[in-house]
Amino acid sequence: MTIQHTAGTGAETAVPRPPRANGATGAPGASRRPGPSPAGRAVALLRGGLVQGVLVVVALVWLTPTVGLFVSSLRSSDDNAASGWWTALTRPGTLGLHSYRAILSDSSITHAFWNTVLISVPATLAVVLLAALAGYAFAWLEFPGRDWVFLVVIGMLVVPVQIGLLPVAKLFGEVGLFGTIPGVVLFHVAYGLPFAIFLLRNYFAEIPREVLEAARMDGGSEWMIFRRLIIPMGRPAIASLAIFQFLWVWNDMLVALIFADAGSQPLTVALQSQMRQFGSNIDVLAPGAFLSLIVPLLVFFAFQRHFVEGVMAGSVK
Structure with missing residues (x-):
């Protein structure tokens, strides 16, 4: 409720304040924005996880040749001829620096x-x-x-x-x-x-x-x-x-x-x-x-x- 002064008479008239459209209370002009719904939060979380998953897969694809090259450089020529480089991941004892010693001595x-x-x-x-x-x-x-x-x-x-x-x-x-x-x-x-x-x-x-x-x-x-x-x-x-x-x-x-x-x-x-x-x-x-x-x-x-x-x-x- 607000008070209005009537011009020329000095009388004061009480005028009811109109209700807010959104039912919010507080300072004039303030608005309360509704937060995201649980479904919206779930979609945002899923979208972020999907993007991160795709980036991880792309990174692994790009790094696989480099990892394979490094593992192959640590294996002997007989091991490389007998099997793929990925088999050395289960037998790390076969890896060594002998190839690097040989190439640095060349x-x-x-x-x-x-x-x-x-x-x-x-x-x-x-x-x-x-x-x-x-x-x-x-x-x-x-x-x-x-x-x-x-x-x-x-x-x-x-x-x-x-x-x-x-x-x-x-x-x-x-x-x-x-x-x-x-x-x-x-x-x-x-x-x-x-x-x-x-x-x-x-x-x-x-x-x-x-x-x-x-x-x-x-x-x-x-x-x-x-x-x-x-x-x-x-x-x-x-x-x-x-x-x-x-x-x-x-x-x-x-x-x-x-x-x-x-x-x-x-x-x-x-x-x-x-x-x-x-x-x-x-x-x-x-x-x-x-x-x-x-x-x-x-x-x-x-x-x-x-x-x-x-x-x-x-x-x-």
Whole structure:
């Protein structure tokens, strides 16, 4: 019930308050939203459990080859020839590190492993550094023909790597780079730069202009802005690019087959030659393949946080 004042008379009239539509009590405007019913809660729980179950099944399917490779690398060649790798799960006593000792004592395999490191690390660092510099220039520096040059870089993204194999191999043969580690590194750098520049340029262009203008007004040079602003703010994209480039170079076999010789071949080519020479020698291929697999996994997990930030960048504004 409310009190109304009658104009001019000063009398007060009691007016009954209309009842609430939903029967709720309390402050005016308050509403009570009904909670989910037991059936709704059961459906939501079932839906969440179903999604989790599907994800678990997908994860097991993806991990099964890796687990099988690892178990096979711990078995002897006779056991691998006699039965499948899953039988070792019931007989863990047959597993051992003898295959890894044998492959690590093979000088050709260890030499190929270090060749892979000498190819992958410089190719990754060079691509990241050059692409960061070029991406900053295309995003924030004004120079004649900037947009046309960037269009040429984008056009190079559609050029397949197979087109340049033979012409570049002939060029490397004339300058003395064919069959050497620097030649393999240079090829990876040349064909990795277009995508790297495109990726970093688009990421750097999203940095607020006000931040760079404030740094320039404070007397900062372009090199100082690049080192102290662009690199820290672009760390997610740079980490994502480094992971992509490292994985591509580390797992590459096509370029190495063309440009590397017996002294500069990486681990992928060395394992392929083992298969060609000795057939299905699983005692060499399984531990070698797992050694080739474990390094990219360590690199990915080391930069996982930055990689996720780079992938999700720009999805939420």
